[in-house]
Amino acid sequence: MNTAALTAVTAAVGTAAPVYGMTSGRVGPTIAALAGLLAVVLGGLAVARRRGGNGRRGAIAAIVLGLLATVSGAVFTATAGGGPGTGNGIVGAVVALLLGLTACLLGGKVMLRARGDDA
Structure with missing residues (x-):
């Protein structure tokens, strides 16, 4: 198959084929x-440990990693071109954005409970 025919086939099929x-x-x-x-795992473990220990x-690790995941997920979301299946x-x-927010909420819950116990 020559390049002209390959170009015609590519144009006919389209370039929005899913990428695996x-x-x-x-x-x-x-x-x-x-x-x-x-x-999220660290935040869940912190919530479970809070019942019987510290x-x-x-919770701090969950918040820090959650913020990292949230910020990087937001940056990647803003800079990715195309939609799902494009390979971007x-x-x-x-x-990452949703998991990071969930982790921050779990870690924050533990920190708020710890703050309430100290007062």
Whole structure:
């Protein structure tokens, strides 16, 4: 098949075909989503530990990682071109944003309870 025919076929099919696999645009949002997932786990453990012990360190770690995931998810969401399936990582960025916010809420809940217990 010559290049003119290949160009015609590509133009006829379109360029919006879904992309599978790990592309360079998906690496950053995936790492941010994993950081958000770790933050949610730490926040959940801090909430569980708060009942019987001190979960302050876990809450702080959840808040810090949650903020990192939230900010990086927001940046990746704002800079990603195209929509889902384009290989730009928009889905991972949105997941990182939501997980980061959830982790911040869990960590903040523990910190507020700890503050209320001290007073």
